Amino acid sequence: MSVLVGLLGKRFIVHGARGFGVQRKLELFVPVKDVASPRQFVIAVASAGTVAGDVGYATYYTGAGAVELATWKDGGWSTSKVADAADPDPLAAGNLAPGTAVTVDGAGTVYVSWVDGGIHLASGTSTFAAVDIGHTVTTGVGPSLSSSDAGVALSWYETEQQNQMIGFLGDLQEVLVAQPSPSLTIAQTTGGSTDCGADGKLALDLEAKGTVFLQTCLVAPAGEPFTITFDNQDAGVPHNVAVYTDSAATESLFVGETFPGVATQDYDVDALDAGSYFFRCDVHPTVMTGTLAAVKGAK
Numbered sequence: 001m002s003v004l005v006g007l008l009g010k011r012f013i014v015h016g017a018r019g020f021g022v023q024r025k026l027e028l029f030v031p032v033k034d035v036a037s038p039r040q041f042v043i044a045v046a047s048a049g050t051v052a053g054d055v056g057y058a059t060y061y062t063g064a065g066a067v068e069l070a071t072w073k074d075g076g077w078s079t080s081k082v083a084d085a086a087d088p089d090p091l092a093a094g095n096l097a098p099g100t101a102v103t104v105d106g107a108g109t110v111y112v113s114w115v116d117g118g119i120h121l122a123s124g125t126s127t128f129a130a131v132d133i134g135h136t137v138t139t140g141v142g143p144s145l146s147s148s149d150a151g152v153a154l155s156w157y158e159t160e161q162q163n164q165m166i167g168f169l170g171d172l173q174e175v176l177v178a179q180p181s182p183s184l185t186i187a188q189t190t191g192g193s194t195d196c197g198a199d200g201k202l203a204l205d206l207e208a209k210g211t212v213f214l215q216t217c218l219v220a221p222a223g224e225p226f227t228i229t230f231d232n233q234d235a236g237v238p239h240n241v242a243v244y245t246d247s248a249a250t251e252s253l254f255v256g257e258t259f260p261g262v263a264t265q266d267y268d269v270d271a272l273d274a275g276s277y278f279f280r281c282d283v284h285p286t287v288m289t290g291t292l293a294a295v296k297g298a299k
Contacts, residue, residue, distance in 0.1 A: 031225035059100040067114045082128045085116040103145035197293025209233040216290035221298045222274035233259035244278045
């Protein structure tokens with residue numbers, strides 16, 4: 001198929017496999033390049049001072065194992081390979097689907113970001129070199145780029161801790177990312193109720209849905225190994241179950257493997273002395289907590 005980009009003044013509109021229509025007359029409508037299976041295209045415009053001198057940039061997955069940059073200049077298109085990249089699933093959709101981003105700084109250097117087992121960033125003009133952005137982006141999706149006289153900003157969504165992240169290349173002095181909010185105090189509770197385990201009935205099935213534990217009281221037999229069956233119903237969201245001596249969570253007694261949903265896993269836990277313990281999801285420790293009671297003779 002063809003990737004089509006429309007130019008209206010200084011505005012570029014992209015049409016692709018999952019593109020959109022624009023109810024305005026386009027002054028120019030030309031194919032950029034035939035690509036096998038494009039997934040997403042992001043446009044940046046760098047003004048050269050006049051409409052005739054505008055330069056347009058489009059980034060996309062080629063569908064043939066690469067990310068490319070298409071450049072509109074002087075009435076024609078040219079393409080440059082940015083990097084090798086795994087072909088995204090053409091049926092992937094939503095916020096977690098792979099995507100690309102592009103921006104241009106004041107010196108004319110082009111920055112391109114894309115998703116391939118995490119967030120990647122490269123810079124250049126006709127040829128591109130990787131920019132080291134560290135290991136913290138390995139679980140990132142949804143890159144977005146912006147530039148100013150101060151430098152280049154890259155933002156992305158970090159899927160494990162579920163945070164919106166931002167990185168900056170340039171002079172950080174007097175750069176205000178967000179106005180500070182009033183101080184907040186987050187209180188952690190032990191989860192569950194004070195009478196957890198009082199009835200002596202085993203309760204070792206645990207389900208996560210909507211980033212909460214649906215059960216906040218687990219009951220295990222004291223002095224015997226036991227198995228927690230953990231059902232993670234949050235599609236694509238990683239959770240685990242970890243047991244600690246108390247809600248301070250400084251001494252772990254068991255830490256289960258983290259895995260994304262939708263999936264179920266059995267955790268084999270060594271015997272615990274009779275008493276009350278704290279459990280949580282280590283990925284979401286402030287919102288997914290509960291009480292584990294080890295009870296003599298629990299059945």
